[in-house]
Amino acid sequence: MKKRPTxxxxxxxxxxxxxxxxxxxxxxxxxxEETRQRIRQLIEEMGYRPNEIARGLATRQTATVAIxxxxxxxxxxxxxxxxxxxxxxxxGYHLFLLNTAENTDREVAALDSLQQKEIDGVLLCSPRLPIxxxxxxxxxxxxVTLFNRELxxxxxxVAQININDVLGAQLAVQHFVASGRRRLALIAGPVTxxxxxRRIDGYRAGLRAAGLIFEPQAMEHCQPVTEGGRMATAQLLxxxxxxxxxxxxxxxxxxxxxxxxxxxxxxxxxDIAVIGFDDIxxxxxxxxxxxxxxxxxxxxxxxxxxxxxxxxxxxxxxAHATHWIDPQLVIRDSA
Amino acid sequence: MKKRPTxxxxxxxxxxxxxxxxxxxxxxxxxxEETRQRIRQLIEEMGYRPNEIARGLATRQTATVAIxxxxxxxxxxxxxxxxxxxxxxxxGYHLFLLNTAENTDREVAALDSLQQKEIDGVLLCSPRLPIxxxxxxxxxxxxVTLFNRELxxxxxxVAQININDVLGAQLAVQHFVASGRRRLALIAGPVTxxxxxRRIDGYRAGLRAAGLIFEPQAMEHCQPVTEGGRMATAQLLxxxxxxxxxxxxxxxxxxxxxxxxxxxxxxxxxDIAVIGFDDIxxxxxxxxxxxxxxxxxxxxxxxxxxxxxxxxxxxxxxAHATHWIDPQLVIRDSA
DNA sequence: TTGTATGCGTTATCAA
DNA sequence: TTGATAACGCATACAA
Numbered sequence: 001m002k003k004r005p006t007x008x009x010x011x012x013x014x015x016x017x018x019x020x021x022x023x024x025x026x027x028x029x030x031x032x033e034e035t036r037q038r039i040r041q042l043i044e045e046m047g048y049r050p051n052e053i054a055r056g057l058a059t060r061q062t063a064t065v066a067i068x069x070x071x072x073x074x075x076x077x078x079x080x081x082x083x084x085x086x087x088x089x090x091x092g093y094h095l096f097l098l099n100t101a102e103n104t105d106r107e108v109a110a111l112d113s114l115q116q117k118e119i120d121g122v123l124l125c126s127p128r129l130p131i132x133x134x135x136x137x138x139x140x141x142x143x144v145t146l147f148n149r150e151l152x153x154x155x156x157x158v159a160q161i162n163i164n165d166v167l168g169a170q171l172a173v174q175h176f177v178a179s180g181r182r183r184l185a186l187i188a189g190p191v192t193x194x195x196x197x198r199r200i201d202g203y204r205a206g207l208r209a210a211g212l213i214f215e216p217q218a219m220e221h222c223q224p225v226t227e228g229g230r231m232a233t234a235q236l237l238x239x240x241x242x243x244x245x246x247x248x249x250x251x252x253x254x255x256x257x258x259x260x261x262x263x264x265x266x267x268x269x270x271d272i273a274v275i276g277f278d279d280i281x282x283x284x285x286x287x288x289x290x291x292x293x294x295x296x297x298x299x300x301x302x303x304x305x306x307x308x309x310x311x312x313x314x315x316x317x318x319a320h321a322t323h324w325i326d327p328q329l330v331i332r333d334s335a
Numbered sequence: 336m337k338k339r340p341t342x343x344x345x346x347x348x349x350x351x352x353x354x355x356x357x358x359x360x361x362x363x364x365x366x367x368e369e370t371r372q373r374i375r376q377l378i379e380e381m382g383y384r385p386n387e388i389a390r391g392l393a394t395r396q397t398a399t400v401a402i403x404x405x406x407x408x409x410x411x412x413x414x415x416x417x418x419x420x421x422x423x424x425x426x427g428y429h430l431f432l433l434n435t436a437e438n439t440d441r442e443v444a445a446l447d448s449l450q451q452k453e454i455d456g457v458l459l460c461s462p463r464l465p466i467x468x469x470x471x472x473x474x475x476x477x478x479v480t481l482f483n484r485e486l487x488x489x490x491x492x493v494a495q496i497n498i499n500d501v502l503g504a505q506l507a508v509q510h511f512v513a514s515g516r517r518r519l520a521l522i523a524g525p526v527t528x529x530x531x532x533r534r535i536d537g538y539r540a541g542l543r544a545a546g547l548i549f550e551p552q553a554m555e556h557c558q559p560v561t562e563g564g565r566m567a568t569a570q571l572l573x574x575x576x577x578x579x580x581x582x583x584x585x586x587x588x589x590x591x592x593x594x595x596x597x598x599x600x601x602x603x604x605x606d607i608a609v610i611g612f613d614d615i616x617x618x619x620x621x622x623x624x625x626x627x628x629x630x631x632x633x634x635x636x637x638x639x640x641x642x643x644x645x646x647x648x649x650x651x652x653x654a655h656a657t658h659w660i661d662p663q664l665v666i667r668d669s670a
Numbered sequence: 671t672t673g674t675a676t677g678c679g680t681t682a683t684c685a686a
Numbered sequence: 687t688t689g690a691t692a693a694c695g696c697a698t699a700c701a702a
Contacts (some may be wrong), residue, residue, distance in 0.1 A: 054679030389695030
């Protein structure tokens with residue numbers, strides 16, 4: 001590895017002071033057009049690149065924001081990260097991606113290291129942190145966007161983005177009812193999941209709107225994976241054989257639900273309709289292709305990054321309202 | 336956002352020089368046990384955290400390495416990233432994750448920004464860069480590990496990790512032959528893929544070892560996605576109906592292959608066996624569960640990170656040999 | 671055991 | 687239009 005030239009090296013080679021070079025590098029006024037060109041060329045020749053570390057120390061800005069996700073292996077978060085990175089790249093920002101592996105300790109450690117790196121802003125995806133710690137953390141950063149976590153009192157340096165799970169579940173129920181299904185069931189996710197709870201709320205609201213009643217035995221919780229969906233559905237079908245429609249917590253669970261249906265001799269969607277949630281790539285790989293609630297996760301990421309850059313650039317703007325992302329029902333083959 | 340205390344603030348509060356505090360922070364000798372305790376407590380109370388930017392400028396080390404992947408949305412790379420991050424976390428390093436979106440320009444931009452940030456090392460996963468640019472890039476970093484790309488002349492600051500694709504394909508062919516299949520076919524990936532080429536080599540070597548001959552019409556290239564596998568397989572089966580075993584470029588392609596088989600009325604694995612590659616989570620979601628070549632990607636990530644940290648810590652060690660990761664055949668239901 | 675001086679590469683401030 | 691000097695927060699080398 002060869003040592004990179006510094007701004008001083010360039011200045012010496014050009015026979016000017018380092019400030020003149022600095023002005024050229026940052027496209028600032030106060031340099032004669034002729035010297036500017038000369039220095040530009042020299043920079044090119046010498047392969048000079050500004051040292052971001054030194055610049056960060058001097059300006060207290062790092063042109064870097066971080067995104068903290070519980071599990072980067074989960075395409076759900078990977079897609080958000082992708083959208084966020086696209087915007088960051090456009091705007092000349094860099095994106096730090098941290099993975100907490102669903103572990104609160106690591107989340108704390110990650111946030112801690114981010115502070116030490118003087119990051120400009122943080123995108124927090126579904127933080128596990130208790131609310132008090134969360135607010136304390138937020139106050140440490142210049143800008144934060146919170147995904148899928150609702151803060152009671154909005155802060156000026158945080159933007160909030162949430163999935164409109166209630167709406168999504170309602171749309172699913174509407175579709176079931178419109179296609180003649182009457183004996184609906186819900187394979188809900190983990191009891192602790194915020195969005196899981198919201199999806200239950202939406203499901204119940206949908207039933208109510210259709211004049212159907214919510215039967216507790218027509219709901220089953222499960223781990224948010226295929227096998228969880230399969231087992232929960234098998235139990236549910238044993239208990240309530242006439243079920244003709246299932247709303248699943250997410251697409252993985254939906255796939256498990258379909259498997260359980262098929263295992264019990266039911267055909268999907270003829271005997272029983274299944275709707276998933278999230279529209280992950282898997283949805284168009286399995287057969288039947290999943291009818292599901294599409295969430296534009298790249299857009300979530302883009303929005304999250306845009307908002308955070310806004311806050312960074314106008315720190316004194318008024319507190320931001322929560323953004324709700326509306327899921328869209330995409331009708332394929334399973335319902 | 337409130338301003339964070341600096342080491343000087345702590346020193347003033349403690350009534351000592353900042354060097355004494357610095358020694359405590361870095362667990363260096365030369366401080367009385369009593370003052371050390373006192374300062375420790377003060378650090379705790381004041382919530383002091385060292386500023387990594389300033390530290391990086393002073394030490395020329397950032398305790399940060401980056402991993403550059405073509406597509407973070409692809410679980411293949413996400414898993415590698417996970418393993419790498421786990422090791423980084425253990426060792427007190429931070430991991431920058433950059434996504435190039437399969438785009439050479441963005442790869443260049445990413446590498447460029449990494450240089451400017453004075454990153455300690457970089458994990459390059461399947462770089463698109465032409466070999467000359469690649470070598471030029473590598474020389475800019477203190478430490479590099481290269482994944483799935485072979486360098487002719489090893490450099491002291493780079494470790495190389497490659498999947499033993501040849502072995503993997505051979506294992507698959509062996510398994511086909513051992514279970515009585517004789518009319519094998521290969522749904523290869525994109526022609527430009529390095530590992531795709533190696534898998535073809537292994538497939539041919541496997542055939543040769545079994546005394547079978549390679550028929551060009553028993554091979555079809557395709558895009559490395561499910562739909563590509565489905566279409567390519569449909570064509571292949573039309574052309575060569577008696578095929579009784581298919582080795583697919585990867586698991587996505589394998590799923591497509593299975594779909595094409597079923598579409599044509601063939602049962603898997605009774606009429607035709609299918610083996611995938613990579614063992615992504617999907618492999619145990621679809622039915623039949625995929626028999627496939629498992630690659631321990633987390634281990635790849637862990638190894639890559641370990642190697643890079645070795646180089647960082649012992650820059651003068653001799654050049655590293657290439658590590659080959661051996662795939663393992665996991666037999667499930669599709670072959 | 672503790673402290674002082676200096677420098678890391680850059681930008682900000684103010685003077686020429 | 688230019689340049690000298692002082693930060694930025696910390697660590698290294700050396701002195702007390």
